[in-house]
Amino acid sequence: MSRWFAPGTWWYAFPLLVAAGPVMWVWPSVGAGVALAGIAVLFFHRDPDREIPEAGYVSPADGTVSVVREEDGRLRVGVFMNVYHVHVNRAPTPGTIQDTTHVPGAHRPAFSKESDRNERLHVDFPEYRVTLIAGAFARRIHPHVETGDAVERGERIGHISFGSRVDVLFPPSVTRSDLAVERGDSVRAGETVLANA
Structure with a gap:
């Protein structure tokens, strides 16, 4: 089955991505850091398909x-x-x-x-x-x-x-x-x- 991220990823990433917007209005550099943290969580939990060999x-x-x-x-x-x-x-x-x-x-x-x-x-x-x-x-x-x-x-x-x-x-x-x-x-x-x- 093809999917982009491991199950449960959004529990980690969503709060960070949502918080980044409001924080960026008050502290732009902090907000950017929060957004990058959310993107990093998505990167860590990526789940690409693989070509599986037939033996071994x-x-x-x-x-x-x-x-x-x-x-x-x-x-x-x-x-x-x-x-x-x-x-x-x-x-x-x-x-x-x-x-x-x-x-x-x-x-x-x-x-x-x-x-x-x-x-x-x-x-x-x-x-x-x-x-x-x-x-x-x-x-x-x-x-x-x-x-x-x-x-x-x-x-x-x-x-x-x-x-x-x-x-x-x-x-x-x-x-x-x-x-x-x-x-x-x-x-x-x-x-x-x-x-x-």
């Missing part, structure tokens, strides 16, 4: 691969989203969501080791897990799916307002030789293949 685990997020590590025999790949990236997150493969779990926590910078204790949302598929992680400035994780939903590869599953990182914990069958990316690579949600498995 696609990236759940736009950004830079910041984590590639093994945990108990499974690979974890994390994608850090900067302020200029699209913040809508997508399903790596087709499947039915088995569970969604919100875990409260801190709001450390998403590129740091301390972010492992940040607020997060686990989206569990039958064989793997996607985790949306809030960062230093991100305060809201917005799921678009719930337990029992069937999704296609590259389908939107949620977004994080103003940040921050999304991880994929692959099934044990995915090995390092299957990975198509490495740390530092730029990726696009729903388009870049993370693993050919």
Whole structure:
């Protein structure tokens, strides 16, 4: 489905854009700043369509691969989203969501080791897990799916307002030789293949 912005964007942007007019009459520079803040909110929450490949685990997020590590025999790949990236997150493969779990926590910078204790949302598929992680400035994780939903590869599953990182914990069958990316690579949600498995 084509749309311009992630759901709920106008709750953030509309008050700023409405307030900008009256404020500009009294304090032009302040009003201009408020208007720019509203435009920035729209930019942060943009939601473009993507060309989805037919196979592989696609990236759940736009950004830079910041984590590639093994945990108990499974690979974890994390994608850090900067302020200029699209913040809508997508399903790596087709499947039915088995569970969604919100875990409260801190709001450390998403590129740091301390972010492992940040607020997060686990989206569990039958064989793997996607985790949306809030960062230093991100305060809201917005799921678009719930337990029992069937999704296609590259389908939107949620977004994080103003940040921050999304991880994929692959099934044990995915090995390092299957990975198509490495740390530092730029990726696009729903388009870049993370693993050919």
